[in-house]
Amino acid sequence: MNRFFLLFAVIGAAIFGTMQLSAQGSANGWQTYDAGEFIMAQKKGKTIVVDIYADWCPTCRAQAPILEELRKEKQSKDTLFVKVNFDDEKAFLRQHRIPRQSTILVFDGETEVVRSIAETNRARLRGKILGAL
Known part of the structure; x- marks a missing residue:
């Protein structure tokens, strides 16, 4: 009985956590990738x-x-x-030749104008992105 309860609690927490992350993704100003919406915005x-x-x-x-x-x-x-999930959006990764997670792209319409891979230096990352905005 205790094992069943523990298993139920773990599964419930995982589901609730996933729901919270999804809600945060749209509530905090970032949109979760959707191919149709992305193409329309481009x-x-x-x-x-x-x-x-x-x-x-x-x-x-x-x-x-x-x-x-x-x-x-x-x-x-x-x-x-x-936000594009590296583990889930393989078609996007292939289409845009994304070699790894931690890649940042900036598009001006349909044209890619910035690509940054694994940059964590605040000044350099800000400079690249702000230069395109």
């Missing part, structure tokens, strides 16, 4: 900042506060901030 000429992340990636965790700082500074109706 066609409208929006500037799109893309964070290719993995939950298990320490470099991604180091980049997160820098990217969030930039998002708060530069959020506008013409700028979109999108």
Whole structure:
């Protein structure tokens, strides 16, 4: 009985945690990648900042506060901030030739204008992204 309860509690916590992460993804100003919405935003000429992340990636965790700082500074109706899960969105990774997690892209409409891989230096990462915004 105790094992069943423990198993139930662990599964419940995992499900609840996943739901919380999904809600935070859209509530904090970052959009979860959706192919249709992404293509539509590109066609409208929006500037799109893309964070290719993995939950298990320490470099991604180091980049997160820098990217969030930039998002708060530069959020506008013409700028979109999108998170792409490295483990789940293999088609996006192939299409854009993404070699690894912790890659940051900036698109001006359909044109990729910035690519940064594994950069955690605040000044360099901010400089690359701000140069495109």
